[in-house]
Amino acid sequence: MTAQAKRWFRSRDASLFWSQATRTLIYVLLSAWALINLFPIVWVALAGLKTDVEIFQKPFALPERWLFENYGTAYEVAHIRQYLGNSAVFSLGATALGLALATLCAFPFARFNFRFKGVLWGFLMAMFLLPQSMRTIPLIVFLMRIGLYGTMSAIIAAYATGGIPFSAFFLRAFMESTIPRELEEAAVIDGANVWQVFSRIIVPLSMPALATLGIFNFLTAWNELFFVVLMSRDDRTFTMSAGIANLSAKMMTQHSLVASAFIISFLPVLVVFILGQRQVVKGMTAGAVKGT
């Protein structure tokens, strides 16, 4: 290395250059992964607006004519309207029921001492470690016996109860750390009973936690495949996820329709994620971040 070069490397110009270069490199790498995630989705969105021939011949080109009617066709042909409706009913129903049960469950654990409290809580958390798939077969048999197998309400109830341990864990921690006990104390002194404390103080003040859990549970339910398919007698209770898995086999050869179906089912998830990104991320990572 020449003396001049050495001098340059030690100069402020050089350190400025390197920090700029590093920053640019970091942005390039981050953008590369973002692009890898985004590109296929954009490709499929465009494929949904093309003819099949165009997909084969010019996979990377923009559509020659933007066939927005493909989306309408997919919506009609592919039972997508029905699946979207089921997804909405299932996801909203399971989320609402699951949160209601988990809030009822978390409150006594957060506020009272009672017999078997530790044992019950430990058991609930231990059960959380069991995989969902374990209960599936006996659950199907049980629901068949009582004549509820394949009904939407049974699917919702069964799915919603499965989420109790995690939601109760999250809510109990929130209630214990965030909701001040003085409020309850004052209410009790003013003659409020335990239900009034719960419904007028605990539930309203738990709203931030409920919002996080709600968005997270909604998306998880919306995406559920294994459970919904196995708890369904036929495609009348299929959600979007299950319906897509079922349909993709039938529509193998109509690529632009499949692509349109993809986008139609992707949009609701995208909207929820855009609106609730922070809550989604928080809900999904809460268990792990707390566990370390």
Next chain:
Amino acid sequence: MSGMRKSRHHVSGYGSSLAIFLFLLLPLGGYALLNVYPSLLSIYYSLNKYSGLGQLEFVGLQNFASMVGDPRVHTAVINGFRNMFLVLVIQVPLGFILAFLLSRVTRGAKVFVFFFFLPVVVSEALLALLWRFIYNSEWGILNSFLRAAGLDFLALKWLSNPKLAPWAVLVPGVWQWVGFNVVLFLAAIEGLPQEVLEAAGIDGANGWQQLIYITLPMLRGMYVMATILAINGSVGGGLAYPLMLTQGGPFQVSYTLSYYIYGLIAPRWGGGVARWGYAAAVVLLNFALVSVLSGVTWRFRRGLASE
């Protein structure tokens, strides 16, 4: 109602035993009936032969013996390990690297997190559809790209080549969950005590030294947690990808445990007769594998902590 009974929390006296019981009745009752009871019953089912119709037939440990000689179980377990390998070698480290890079960025971090996390919130069924478009050997995104780059010899039949198919059904899951790891590690990095890093900076440690001597060791706990979560999620191998990309083929090389269990329970799409007793046994095998592997990882963490 007595306002102040003796207890740790001074207002806790206002809940009578009856009230507590009523609060817990529905959630715990529902959980016991629809989760605990069927989960435990599945252990008994695994000792029976049962097609879903008629009576259970007790066969003892025969289902477990059959698994030993079942080539699909072998394939599924091997693919579970392949998946675990990919996840531990690619997904978790890549998640860490991207999180570290994100932590050095002042502007646009939120936008990146959005795009990184996006696949995590989309259903596997939907992404499997996407990957069919990526993998299609004639006009798919991957091969079109390779041909455009002059790499025609690499434009392979990803889903119908028996050597490639087992990996091809695993890659989408590995890709999908990278963003989850990014967010885990980003939270951990942001939670690091800033004073330590600042002190190191004042003492003249450069970015690399800070990373290797401070950030990495302090993130070990999160790394173990991410590893355990990754093991939990990877051994089953996923359902939607094998189901929608290969149907376990060609020649049953891309079976995963989740897909096999699914086919045993609901043969309407998988073909054959429902074997619910056997399926219950395969579920237990899956659970046992996951428990042992996460248990070993957990012990490894304790070993590190006690050093």
